[in-house]
Amino acid sequence: MKRAYVIVFFVIVVAALVGLAISRHAGYVLIAYDGFRYESSLWAALALLVALVVLVWLVRGLVRLLTTSGGVVNPWSRRNRSRRVQVAIEQGQMDLAEGRWASAQRHLHRAAEAEPQPLLYYLGAARAANEQGRYEESDNLLERALERQPHAELAIALNHAQLQLDRGDSEGALTTLQAMQERHPHNPQVLRQLQRLYRQRGEWSELIRLMPELRKDKVLPAQELAELEKRAWGENLSLAAYRGVEGESAPAGLPALEKAWQQLTSAQRQEPALILAYAEQLRRHGADVQAEEVLRTAMKREYNAHLARLYGLVRGSDSGKQLQTAEGWLKNHPDDPGLLLTLGRLCLQSSLWGKARDYLEASLRLQRNPEACAELARLLGQLGETDRSNQLFQEGLGLLDERLLARPLPALARA
Numbered sequence: 001m002k003r004a005y006v007i008v009f010f011v012i013v014v015a016a017l018v019g020l021a022i023s024r025h026a027g028y029v030l031i032a033y034d035g036f037r038y039e040s041s042l043w044a045a046l047a048l049l050v051a052l053v054v055l056v057w058l059v060r061g062l063v064r065l066l067t068t069s070g071g072v073v074n075p076w077s078r079r080n081r082s083r084r085v086q087v088a089i090e091q092g093q094m095d096l097a098e099g100r101w102a103s104a105q106r107h108l109h110r111a112a113e114a115e116p117q118p119l120l121y122y123l124g125a126a127r128a129a130n131e132q133g134r135y136e137e138s139d140n141l142l143e144r145a146l147e148r149q150p151h152a153e154l155a156i157a158l159n160h161a162q163l164q165l166d167r168g169d170s171e172g173a174l175t176t177l178q179a180m181q182e183r184h185p186h187n188p189q190v191l192r193q194l195q196r197l198y199r200q201r202g203e204w205s206e207l208i209r210l211m212p213e214l215r216k217d218k219v220l221p222a223q224e225l226a227e228l229e230k231r232a233w234g235e236n237l238s239l240a241a242y243r244g245v246e247g248e249s250a251p252a253g254l255p256a257l258e259k260a261w262q263q264l265t266s267a268q269r270q271e272p273a274l275i276l277a278y279a280e281q282l283r284r285h286g287a288d289v290q291a292e293e294v295l296r297t298a299m300k301r302e303y304n305a306h307l308a309r310l311y312g313l314v315r316g317s318d319s320g321k322q323l324q325t326a327e328g329w330l331k332n333h334p335d336d337p338g339l340l341l342t343l344g345r346l347c348l349q350s351s352l353w354g355k356a357r358d359y360l361e362a363s364l365r366l367q368r369n370p371e372a373c374a375e376l377a378r379l380l381g382q383l384g385e386t387d388r389s390n391q392l393f394q395e396g397l398g399l400l401d402e403r404l405l406a407r408p409l410p411a412l413a414r415a
Contacts, residue, residue, distance in 0.1 A: 142160050323349075357380075
């Protein structure tokens with residue numbers, strides 16, 4: 001209200017000043033050009049000028065109003081087209097996030113066809129089609145994206161590989177990623193997805209070949225890469241004796257296993273996890289004496305509980321010396337239940353029933369383990385302690401799979 005009063009006051013003052021000026025002198029204006037002649041008072045000329053300005057302003061506003069109204073009313077106007085595309089983008093993204101695949105595909109496809117940079121919308125529409133099982137439509141959308149934005153080939157191919165994996169086509173995903181590796185050999189995402197796929201498919205020899213590139217391009221953290229490399233070599237050792245080495249036609253068996261072991265570096269042949277895998281395969285192929293020697297040599301360098309546990313499962317050339325070696329480890333590791341289990345097993349091999357029982361019971365006091373339960377139950381059964389033997393067998397079964405035994409058995413059908 002105060003502002004209105006000020007404006008009214010200002011208008012009154014200006015009108016009073018103008019009226020005073022007019023009363024003092026009317027003024028004179030003459031405009032003559034060629035045959036045109038205009039004469040009037042100064043104030044009449046000014047009033048005409050103001051009227052012309054107001055008229056121009058009104059005409060301009062009317063034209064703008066008509067133009068805007070036409071854009072609103074006309075469904076094919078640029079304004080309405082832009083609005084429809086924006087609605088399709090927003091709705092399509094929301095549908096995609098909430099899993100309404102058919103609606104997401106429809107809206108995102110519409111947005112992609114209208115936008116100058118359609119990559120993200122095509123990728124979203126392809127994913128929605130893939131989730132519906134419309135694999136051909138999904139691939140067509142990706143091809144359309146490649147036509148519209150050919151420089152985005154790598155991004156489209158990475159998404160294609162992921163969609164192929166989602167639909168269970170690991171072979172197709174592998175082909176896609178290998179093609180991208182040839183064209184973009186140092187791309188971290190290609191290498192990351194490729195190593196993940198090799199792991200899923202169990203292609204450990206291929207993963208081993210990829211290791212230098214993974215390390216050079218720093219695709220994974222150093223610790224994770226080291227663990228992955230150890231696992232790859234370990235799995236490769238486990239498979240080598242059954243299918244030859246790295247796809248070669250070498251015969252399966254110990255020669256292939258030995259060749260895989262020799263391919264390791266000197267540092268890798270001292271890794272406990274790889275030694276464990278190698279010794280385990282030697283044992284499975286009947287080379288217990290060689291496995292015992294490998295384990296004993298490794299334990300001289302550094303004690304490892306997993307190697308100590310496996311030591312009780314191999315049969316060396318001299319069982320007495322093998323037991324003596326394991327008892328030497330007990331001096332520095334008296335609280336290792338796996339080592340006590342190994343000592344119990346070695347005593348069983350040498351028919352030292354009393355010592356075997358002591359070692360196995362000591363192992364169980366430290367850790368309730370199904371293997372120790374089974375070994376002690378077997379010994380007690382042989383010694384005639386049937387009740388305790390059966391009790392330990394039952395305990396061992398429960399430890400093997402507590403989740404399974406926790407479920408109630410179905411009622412027996414009665415005839």
